[in-house]
Amino acid sequence: MPQLYDTIIIGAGIAGASLAYTLAKQRQKVLVLDKKGIASGGSGAAGAFVSPKIGKGSTLQMLTNEAFMYAKDFYLHTCPEYFHQTGVIRIPKDSEDAKKFSEYEKFNNMVYEVYSKERLHALGIGIDFDSFYFPDAGHCDALKICESLLRGIEVHRSNVEKLSFRDRLWICIPTQESRDKTFLSYMAQNVVLATGYESTLVDIRYMGIHGTWGTRGDFSSKLDLRVSMHQAMSVGSNVDGIIKLGATHEKEVKSPSPCSEEIAEGLKEKASSLIETSDLELKQVFCGMRAGSKDFFPLAGKVIDVPLMLEHYPKILRGAKPELIYRDNLYVLNGLGGRGFVFAPLMARRLAEHIVEEKSLDTRINPDRLFLKWCRRLQN
Ligand SMILES: Cc1cc2nc3c(=O)[nH]c(=O)nc-3n(C[C@H](O)[C@H](O)[C@H](O)COP(=O)(O)OP(=O)(O)OC[C@H]3O[C@@H](n4cnc5c(N)ncnc54)[C@H](O)[C@@H]3O)c2cc1C
Numbered sequence: 001m002p003q004l005y006d007t008i009i010i011g012a013g014i015a016g017a018s019l020a021y022t023l024a025k026q027r028q029k030v031l032v033l034d035k036k037g038i039a040s041g042g043s044g045a046a047g048a049f050v051s052p053k054i055g056k057g058s059t060l061q062m063l064t065n066e067a068f069m070y071a072k073d074f075y076l077h078t079c080p081e082y083f084h085q086t087g088v089i090r091i092p093k094d095s096e097d098a099k100k101f102s103e104y105e106k107f108n109n110m111v112y113e114v115y116s117k118e119r120l121h122a123l124g125i126g127i128d129f130d131s132f133y134f135p136d137a138g139h140c141d142a143l144k145i146c147e148s149l150l151r152g153i154e155v156h157r158s159n160v161e162k163l164s165f166r167d168r169l170w171i172c173i174p175t176q177e178s179r180d181k182t183f184l185s186y187m188a189q190n191v192v193l194a195t196g197y198e199s200t201l202v203d204i205r206y207m208g209i210h211g212t213w214g215t216r217g218d219f220s221s222k223l224d225l226r227v228s229m230h231q232a233m234s235v236g237s238n239v240d241g242i243i244k245l246g247a248t249h250e251k252e253v254k255s256p257s258p259c260s261e262e263i264a265e266g267l268k269e270k271a272s273s274l275i276e277t278s279d280l281e282l283k284q285v286f287c288g289m290r291a292g293s294k295d296f297f298p299l300a301g302k303v304i305d306v307p308l309m310l311e312h313y314p315k316i317l318r319g320a321k322p323e324l325i326y327r328d329n330l331y332v333l334n335g336l337g338g339r340g341f342v343f344a345p346l347m348a349r350r351l352a353e354h355i356v357e358e359k360s361l362d363t364r365i366n367p368d369r370l371f372l373k374w375c376r377r378l379q380n
Contacts, residue, residue: 002187005031007355008172010160010201011194013043014142014340015333017149018348019192021078024153026356031186032150035159035178039146041196045288047216047246048145048341049234050075051088051137057107060296063364064339065109067346072136074345079148086237088137089115089229091127091274098129111136123227125274139228139236139244140341156180163191163201165328190329190355193303197291199334202327203306206374207367208294209334213253215287216246217264219280235271243280245271249338259287293335294370298343300333300351301366302326309375316372317379324368331355332367 007023009016012034020030034040050071053064075083092098105114113135117128159178164171170191174180193201197211225238236244245267264285268277293299305325313322333351336343353359363369 002171002185004169005029005186005188007031007190007192008033008170008186008188009192009194010034010172011041011196012038012146012150012155013041013194013196014039014046014146014344015196015336015348016192016194017146018074018344019194019333019351020153021149022348022352023356026352028356030153031188032153032155033158033160033172033174033186034155035157037157038150038155039143042211042214042288042290043146043340044143045214045216045247045286046142046341047234047236047244048140048142049088049137049228049230049236050083050140050341051090051230052108052110052134053339054090054101054104054132055107056103059364061107062109063297064342067339067343068137069110070346070349071342071344072138075140075145079145082141082144082148083138084140084228084237084239085136085138086226086228087133087135089120089125089227090132090134091120091125091229091231092129092131093232095129101130101132104132108132110134124223124225124276125229127231127274133227137228139234142341145341156186158186160201163330165330168328170329190331192331192333192351194333196334197289199291202303202330204303204332204367206304206306206371207299207332207335208370208374209291209299211254211289211291212338213250213257213287213289214247214338215250215259215263215267215285216244217267217282218284218286219243219245219268220283221280223276223279225275229274231274233267233270235274242283256287256289259285261285290336290338290340291334292337293367294374296337297335297369298337298347298365299335299367300347301331301354301361301368303330303332304368304371316375319376321372324371
């Protein structure tokens with residue numbers, strides 16, 4: 001007889017780890033399953049910079065910055081040793097971009113300072129544009145943060161092949177090869193899919209989850225670099241003799257491929273317009289998929305029963321708007337894009353409040369927003 005959990009989370013990236021931590025704090029009995037182990041997907045590859053979004057006050061910018069404010073406090077509270085609050089300097093990409101920075105200023109709804117070119121030069125940054133400095137921002141040790149959030153929580157290495165729902169309980173069935181001798185399957189009241197770009201366990205095509213491949217390089221260096229920065233790429237402060245450079249956005253990569261040293265060396269070349277890179281030596285390359293949603297907003301909420309909706313309401317394809325029917329106690333936490341370490345803590349909190357306290361979900365993150373549009377596109 002499999003053990004019974006309140007919630008099983010499939011996926012031990014930053015999404016799954018943040019949610020497991022939050023649910024366990026609410027006294028839930030939680031199990032996390034991951035086919036390759038903690039932070040083995042996009043999360044392990046991330047430079048894991050946690051900084052605000054600049055712009056002209058779009059809804060996505062405001063949500064990102066709410067999540068940023070929450071994330072930095074969350075990491076400082078839960079695992080301060082793995083969050084390096086070095087500040088991040090946001091540098092314009094070119095003179096056109098520099099002109100926009102003055103328009104962006106009134107939407108910087110968090111602590112910031114303008115750094116002049118003289119100030120940048122004094123820090124060893126060879127850029128002539130006025131930039132924004134966000135002192136509360138920083139970067140995480142991605143693997144260590146996920147491990148730390150999951151400390152004391154049951155995590156099994158297991159590749160879930162199938163989900164079935166019987167007698168109001170979910171059963172997670174692992175592949176034959178990844179089956180534990182003691183645990184042939186796992187049983188829970190709730191299941192949360194935090195599987196990143198791989199989302200084939202149930203039909204959630206309407207969420208439009210897709211991957212964008214990225215490469216990051218860790219370089220040894222003696223450079224006295226205490227601040228982090230972001231221009232077209234990010235450069236981390238020097239932590240224990242390592243400077244992180246990242247990351248690329250490789251849209252043509254459709255499934256994981258071996259990490260490329262050549263691409264990582266290219267990042268060093270690019271960083272040379274920002275900092276002195278002569279002593280940087282490549283130590284390790286990381287690569288992985290960022291899972292984004294159709295509209296780039298996070299996905300946190302219930303899963304709609306797609307086959308049932310399409311079968312019962314065929315008129316939905318032509319614009320009918322029937323009441324949505326959901327899979328019982330099945331949820332998703334995904335679509336965190338290139339900002340998983342910024343979004344995950346707040347999205348996990350919102351989803352946990354929904355699961356445990358039945359609080360209604362913020363429409364900006366509720367995946368329902370994408371369903372009817374997706375149905376109408378099926379018609380064409
Ligand atoms: C190169 C790179 C740089 C990045 N830099 C930053 C950054 O600076 N700042 C930032 O905030 N974000 C950054 N990101 C984005 C961030 O990494 C992602 O948003 C984050 O990884 C999303 O986390 P996740 O938990 O949703 O997905 P993932 O980390 O991909 O986790 C999904 C997990 O699910 C598991 N899984 C999938 N299917 C199954 C199954 N059937 N059974 C069991 N397990 C399964 C996988 O093994 C995986 O471990 C970067 C990403 C990349 C690739």
